[in-house]
Amino acid sequence: MNEDDQGMNWLLVALGGAIGAVSRYGLGSYFIKSSSTFPWATWCINLLGCFLAGVFFAFSQQYPTLQNNARLFLMVGILGGFTTFSSFGLETFNLLREGQAMWAIGYAVSSVILGVILLAVGYVIFSHLLSLKT
Incomplete structure (x- = not known):
């Protein structure tokens, strides 16, 4: 991988991360604040992130070209900034899928x-x- 590719990879992750972090903050600030002590906003965001990771993973399996720059931007960047829980969910799912229960x-x-x-x-x-x- 040359320096231009490496620089582009960093840029894709950084831009995606900014979008994900701002999306998390924005979505979290719109949740109804109840008197409940349960962290509903974080719970919903983490579950949504896992769902979106599953959607992207399905597409990337069908369309291998999505496993490069798009993966860096969407999975590592946006979903990484939105929630690292989505990566955790995907890694756990992959272990299950590979028979490693x-x-x-x-x-x-x-x-x-x-x-x-x-x-x-x-x-x-x-x-x-x-x-x-x-």
Whole structure:
């Protein structure tokens, strides 16, 4: 791959990422804010991202030309900026599709549980460190 291709790839991901992030923010800001503690906006956005990843994946399997620049722009860029959960869903689905059910379950469960644990660890450590500075 030459430098021009590499530069174009970065540009496609960056532009797609900006579109995805702005779309996430815009869509999330239009959700009705209820008194519920459940994060409905994030939940809906993540599920929509997974659905759109499935749609694009189906098209890319039918039309292999969509596996290059279009994939960078749409999947890595737009859906990556919209939600990384869509990539997680696609990777889990691919493991299932390839007959790797145990890997898929392990990946899904460990990603969610370890992700929440590591978020909590990061929060506790840095909350403590920041409190030392005040």
